Amino acid sequence: MDGPEIIVRFAPELHVFVSAARRAAEGARVRTDGSSTLGHLVESLGVPLTEVGRLVGDDAGELAPSYVPAAGDSIGVEAVVRPQALPGPARFLLDVHLGTLARRLRLLGVDAAYESTDIGDAALAAQSAREERVMLSRDRGLLHRRELWAGAYVYSHRPEEQLDDVLGRFAPPLAPWTRCVNCNGELRPASLDEVRDQLRAGTERSYDTFSLCTGCGRAYWRGAHQDALNDIVADVLRRYDMTGSQRG
Structure with a gap:
């Protein structure tokens, strides 16, 4: 890129997504192409927008993902606020790698659809949109897909920590022993x-x-x-x- 240079600061919670060179508290210098939106830029640096809260300019206040950065901008990228509000009921869709988490959510009465085979990112994103479900995944590429109704990165590989992550982030109502752990019925x-x-x-x-x-x-x-x-x-x-x- 040979456009204007800006400074981007990522919240510590987002450091898992960005290179070490871009984790400094004072921010990292990034050269843009002069036409891409701030949302596109953040994703190009590795952070899925599902994990982003407010985008804050030092001089302009809160910015929309559609904002096109200008030379000299200094922008903070915040993590989502927990618990995170959803536009509808807390309904989830889990990919093939999160079977244990799906069963534990169902055990607690949380609506958790789960694909036990790898149907591909496009099909999962389409199902998320069609059924208005939050896509839970450790696949960062999947969470970049525009078709998703909503999504969330699962930060741990340990099922007990994954469960805490989802409950703490979305605070879904709990009704233990009311769903089938086998099929979600x-x-x-x-x-x-x-x-x-x-x-x-x-x-x-x-x-x-x-x-x-x-x-x-x-x-x-x-x-x-x-x-x-x-x-x-x-x-x-x-x-x-x-x-x-x-x-x-």
Whole structure:
């Protein structure tokens, strides 16, 4: 680029996306082409706009992503404010690499669609737009796609940290044990007769409360095999209330 030179400062939370040379507190000097928008420039430097909060010029105040930087501009790029407001219900779409996170969100009653095969970035972005779901991914390229209804980068590779990240960022309402961890369908109360053919030997004598998934028909009951799931739910509810907000 041989256009005007500007200074760009990235919030520390965004340093994971940019090179070490552009992480200085005083900012990095960047030469633009003179016609690209500020949003395009930020993305070209590695930061998906899904992760960007306010864009603030030292002299001009808050700037729109459509602003075209001019020579001498000094611009701060802030991270999204948490909890982040969404234009609709907190509904999520997770890519093929986030299966454990999808199951844990469903366990908490959060609407989390999940693609267990790699259907490609274009198809995922189209599904996000069609179903108005927040695309959760560790694929930065996917989060650059314009078709997305909304998106968020998942910062950790550890499922327990991923769950905290999503709950802390979006504060979705929690309703544990109301969704199928297998298909995301809603659960309804069921009688013993309705689920008998799915029970293991002895289960019908030990348990009397059952649920069925309205989507795939899978039966659920509170059994000893669910101790680990009970622990996950209990831990989350100690730290978040049922609205998904973090406890003080």
